[in-house]
Amino acid sequence: MKLYEFAPTRSIRARWILQELGVDFEAVAVNLLAREHWSPEFLELNPAGKVPVLVDGDVVLTESVAIVLYLAEKYPDRGLIPADPQLRADAYRWILFTVTELEQPLWRIARHTALYPQRDRLPADVTLATREFLTMAAVLEEHMKGRTCVVGEAMSAADFIVAHTLDWAGEVKLLGECPTLRAYVEHMYARPRAPRRIGEIFRSMQPGAAA
Numbered sequence: 001m002k003l004y005e006f007a008p009t010r011s012i013r014a015r016w017i018l019q020e021l022g023v024d025f026e027a028v029a030v031n032l033l034a035r036e037h038w039s040p041e042f043l044e045l046n047p048a049g050k051v052p053v054l055v056d057g058d059v060v061l062t063e064s065v066a067i068v069l070y071l072a073e074k075y076p077d078r079g080l081i082p083a084d085p086q087l088r089a090d091a092y093r094w095i096l097f098t099v100t101e102l103e104q105p106l107w108r109i110a111r112h113t114a115l116y117p118q119r120d121r122l123p124a125d126v127t128l129a130t131r132e133f134l135t136m137a138a139v140l141e142e143h144m145k146g147r148t149c150v151v152g153e154a155m156s157a158a159d160f161i162v163a164h165t166l167d168w169a170g171e172v173k174l175l176g177e178c179p180t181l182r183a184y185v186e187h188m189y190a191r192p193r194a195p196r197r198i199g200e201i202f203r204s205m206q207p208g209a210a211a
Helices: 011-021 040-045 064-074 085-115 123-144 157-171 179-189 198-204
Strands: 002-005 026-029 053-056 059-062
Touching: 002 011, 011 064, 011 157, 040 053, 053 064, 059 064, 064 085, 064 157, 085 123, 085 157, 123 157, 123 179, 157 179, 157 198
Parallel strands: 002 026
Antiparallel strands: 002 053, 053 059
């Protein structure tokens, strides 16, 4: 099994579940800064030119959420996909909530503050996306009160996706009014097999940082 990744991206989600499962895999770094994701070799794996990509035998899978769910379902004995249909549906619900209501405004903020050329950035969209994120984060904040995991009493695949997205939100200072979510992120990343956090990865990439 191979995971094509670039450390500070949504590759974190795929790496997290692989580490939690204890599955042996080969990590293949794809340097986005050097545009390695546009190489002909990589585009054969993912014509969209994005990471992560999981290669498992004849299976070539893109999209971080799809990879997380594939791996959780491949190893059902590990309990990362709820067996109960209602809990499983609830896990899917919060995964979809996260990638639509939380992740999308975060992407808009990232694009209009760092990723787009200066001439294409729209400060007004940052304001709108911030407002949208905070409104939806308040919904999740209320849901997570008294909980240590997103659904049921045991951690599931949903937690890796939710925790990673909230860590991203924390990096852009959007969790200040969500103490429950901040505590949840700390709890998740304290797990022995948790990946490095986004901020730690970026700090390690700075010139002069220790290897």
